[in-house]
Amino acid sequence: MAFSEKRGKGRDGRMRYRGRYKLPNGRWGSVSRDDQGKPFYTARSAEQYASGLETDVRRKAFINPRDGRMTVAEWTQHWLASIDVGPLSEKEYRLRIKNQILPEWGTVALGDLSPTGIAAWEKRLRLTLSKNYVDGITSVFRTMLDDAVAERLLVTNPVAARKSGRRGRYVPKVKDEKITATPRQVLLIARNGLSMRGLNEYAIVLASAYTGLRIGELAGVHRDQVELKDTGQGARLHSVQQSQYVNGAFTEIDNKYASGRGLILPPFLADLLGELMESRPDSEWVFTAPKGGRLLRGGDWYRETWHPMVSGRAPRGVVRGAKARAGIRPVLGVEGLTPHGLRHSQKVWLDEGRHPRVAVEARMGHVLPGVEGTYSHVTLKMELAIADYLQGLWxxxxxxxxxxxxxxxxxxxxxxRRKRSPRNLPEVVAAV
Structure with missing residues (x-):
């Protein structure tokens, strides 16, 4: 039976108590603070709290208060060691935890997390970060705390509890529309890439739009994974891995969602890939860096190459020894288009062509859900029809x-603009 005992006086001179109770293993446990972290100043309050814990033990709903004192940072180490996800997903989880979750909650005990505190933090994040990024951060935090509940470190998940009912202003759900391009706009973007970076850039834009493969998946295609000779079943490109930056090095991993597949190429694209490989006969890959090495896509490429291909670039003469460069005309109507938008564009084209849904989803690397996915199957005739349709669009x-x-x-x-020292700044600028 639970009881209380004196602990001594605190710094404020008041006597403090602790409750003693039987643990599930038969040993005696002790508790000196309530759920709000306040000490017990009376013997009765300590005994009542300990009695409640014994009741939880009998009901098999016991959560040891000491487990709730584990900090979020400590739990994060255990949690990251237990997850089994793809390398890119784990990398993204670690970044979200390091950059957003731990700076705010790392030193906080799991038992001290509250739904309102987390809601206020999420609200602050949404003032400066994009919706998708904030949703990703809270999703990771929610999953971490779900597992803490499963480990009986928490009674409930404070993130999930906040989602249990609608609260605050009503915000209608709006689909996040992706910017897509027409075949003509894709051609103009590819031509911009040709004039800026050569045949490889031209080919990768068209290949992404007309196969639906992601840039990382295209970068991972080896020469021996392309069958350009059509023997009646179409020229094919086999995508079985993607090239990505993992743990400080570029390596090859499985396609996203393990969506490895073979795709029939429209004839123009098969010819283009043949020309591209002939221009780099010693390269292991189909799509390469300018000198024939492994294709890398990072922030510099998005800023220095992709953005000008879509939004244009002003012509420039010789500046401080730098070579002159030709201007690039913008492609109007696709402002803000991302490389992933090329993949979305192909899906739109195939939907407009009214091709069988099962064949379209298979080409995109998706699994058709439900009964339709169980009983529908892709045939060679469907694949050839898609390739013929894409050839017509080209x-x-x-x-x-x-x-x-x-x-x-x-x-x-x-x-x-040249950087000036503060003493040379105009008076108006210095005043600001």
Whole structure:
């Protein structure tokens, strides 16, 4: 039976007590603070709290208060060692935890987490970060605490509890629409890539749009995984891995969602890939870096290559010894398009062509859910029809178009400003 005992006086001079209770293993446990972390100042309050814990033991709902004193940082170490996800997912989890969760909650005990405190933190994040990123952060935090509940370190998940009912202002659900491009706009982007970086950039834009493969998946395609000779079943590209930056080194891992697949290529793309491989006969990969090595895609590529291919670039003469460069016309109507938008574009094209859903989803690397996915199957006839349809879109995109939007002016060239020391700044600027 639970009881209380004196602990001595605290710094404030008040007597403190602790409760003693039987643990599930038959030993005696002790508790000196309540759920709010306040000490017990009376023998009765300590005994009542300990009695409640013994009741939880009998009901098999016992959570040891000492387990709740584990900090979020300590639990994170245990949790990360237990998860079994892909390398890219684990990398993203670690970044979200390191950059957002631990700075705010690392020193806080699991038992001290509250739904309102987490809700206020999430609200602050949404003021400066994108919705998708904040959703990803809270998703990781929620999963961490779900596992803490399963380990009986917490009674309930404070993140999940906040989601149990709608609270606050009503915000209608709006689908996050991706920017997509028409075949003609994809061709213009590819031509910009050709003039900026050569045949490889031209080919990878068209390959992403007309196969639906991600840039990382295209970067991982080896020469022997492409069958360009059509023997009646179409030229094929086999995507079985992707090239990604993992643990400080570029390596090859499985396709996202283990979606390895073979794709029939439209004839124009098969010819283009053959020309590309002939230009790099010594390369192991189909898509390469400018000198034939492994293709790497990082922040510099998005900023220095992809963005000008879509948004244009002003012509520039010789500046401080730097070579002159030609201007790049922007492709209007696709402002903000990302490389992943090329993949979305193919899905839109195939939907417009009314191709069987099972064949479209298979080409995208998706699994068709439900009864339809169980009883529908992809046939060679479906795949050839898709390749023929994409070939028709390509031919249509090559037709000359008299449209003022295709003759958009070059962006204005803004020269880099020289850095001045504070003493040389104009008075108005210095005052600000």
């Amino acid at each position: 031919k249509e995109s090559l037709r000359p178009v008299v449209d003022r939007r295709e003759f958009a002016p070059y962006p204005a060239f803004i020269p880099a």
